[in-house]
Amino acid sequence: MRIALLGATGLVGREMIKTIEERGLAVEEFRPLASARSAGSTVSLNGRDWTVQEVSPEGFDGIDVAIFSAGGDASRKWAPVAAERGAVVIDNSSAWRMDPEVPLVVPEINGQAAKNTPKGIIANPNCSTIHAVMALYPLHKAIGLRSMVVTTLQSVSGSGWKAVEELEEESRLVLEGKKSDADKRASVYPHRIAFNAVPQVGSFDDQGYTDEEWKMVNESRKIMSLPELKVDCTCTRVPVMRGHSLSIAAQFDRAVSPEEARAILSDAPGVVVRDDPSSSVYPLAIEAEGTDPVYVGRIRRNLVLDNGLDLWVSSDNIRKGAALNAVQIAELLV
Numbered sequence: 001m002r003i004a005l006l007g008a009t010g011l012v013g014r015e016m017i018k019t020i021e022e023r024g025l026a027v028e029e030f031r032p033l034a035s036a037r038s039a040g041s042t043v044s045l046n047g048r049d050w051t052v053q054e055v056s057p058e059g060f061d062g063i064d065v066a067i068f069s070a071g072g073d074a075s076r077k078w079a080p081v082a083a084e085r086g087a088v089v090i091d092n093s094s095a096w097r098m099d100p101e102v103p104l105v106v107p108e109i110n111g112q113a114a115k116n117t118p119k120g121i122i123a124n125p126n127c128s129t130i131h132a133v134m135a136l137y138p139l140h141k142a143i144g145l146r147s148m149v150v151t152t153l154q155s156v157s158g159s160g161w162k163a164v165e166e167l168e169e170e171s172r173l174v175l176e177g178k179k180s181d182a183d184k185r186a187s188v189y190p191h192r193i194a195f196n197a198v199p200q201v202g203s204f205d206d207q208g209y210t211d212e213e214w215k216m217v218n219e220s221r222k223i224m225s226l227p228e229l230k231v232d233c234t235c236t237r238v239p240v241m242r243g244h245s246l247s248i249a250a251q252f253d254r255a256v257s258p259e260e261a262r263a264i265l266s267d268a269p270g271v272v273v274r275d276d277p278s279s280s281v282y283p284l285a286i287e288a289e290g291t292d293p294v295y296v297g298r299i300r301r302n303l304v305l306d307n308g309l310d311l312w313v314s315s316d317n318i319r320k321g322a323a324l325n326a327v328q329i330a331e332l333l334v
Contacts, residue, residue, distance in 0.1 A: 106125060
């Protein structure tokens with residue numbers, strides 16, 4: 001394949017390069033693209049250094065697949081250009097996800113949707129949404145999903161390099177006894193993230209929900225083809241470097257025991273069950289870091305919902321939540 005990668009020098013972009021290499025995707029030509037600021041630098045793929053080019057219309061000429069990880073504004077500007085030049089675009093931003101002519105794809109769930117691309121664009125879902133539907137869709141196929149209530153605990157790497165550096169610096173200042181300096185250091189988030197939990201990911205609307213929470217609502221419905229699914233979500237940011245965790249309460253069409261749910265999930269592609277609370281075995285963000293699966297545990301009956309289960313989910317937001325899912329979509333196009 002001839003692949004272009006817009007946003008090649010960013011946190012997710014570099015992970016995409018690593019994932020392409022690890023999965024052995026056959027690459028005839030690789031064209032890393034970025035802003036003028038990063039042009040001229042190099043990235044390595046398959047033992048070869050490739051020079052980063054400033055993004056331009058000509059940068060997509062002759063390209064089979066263009067993977068985008070440069071934010072919504074760049075995607076809105078350049079995705080149609082890349083598609084017009086003949087590339088299939090796999091976009092990691094939220095810009096195209098709810099466009100009815102753009103498939104929103106998690107390969108293990110609706111990979112066939114990637115074959116129908118009227119605009120030449122395929123959208124990569126939000127990281128937390130991917131983790132949630134990976135855990136819930138196998139259960140839905142077996143017993144029918146009625147509703148889901150999700151609380152996310154999202155790591156700072158979901159906000160890029162600056163957020164990671166901010167957490168490191170704030171933590172250092174707090175440990176040195178300089179809490180006020182750490183508070184002043186906050187810029188990526190509205191409050192200091194070190195030793196804190198912030199119940200805001202994104203911007204609030206007039207209903208008190210953030211755009212990140214609406215992503216969980218709308219994207220889950222689209223991916224699982226459940227337009228009437230009842231979804232509620234609270235997104236939080238926590239002082240974890242990498243790896244998102246989710247607390248999920250799900251209601252099904254019939255009663256399901258934790259044992260049956262474990263058996264269903266144990267057979268689901270891309271899912272690993274870690275569920276032995278008596279031995280303190282359950283998903284952890286630090287164990288998910290750098291790995292591909294979505295880990296599910298703490299599976300138990302919900303005490304409020306009829307036919308309900310509670311799940312705890314952890315996964316690497318940069319891997320399956322972004323880079324891996326995009327590369328898997330590219331593999332579908334081979």
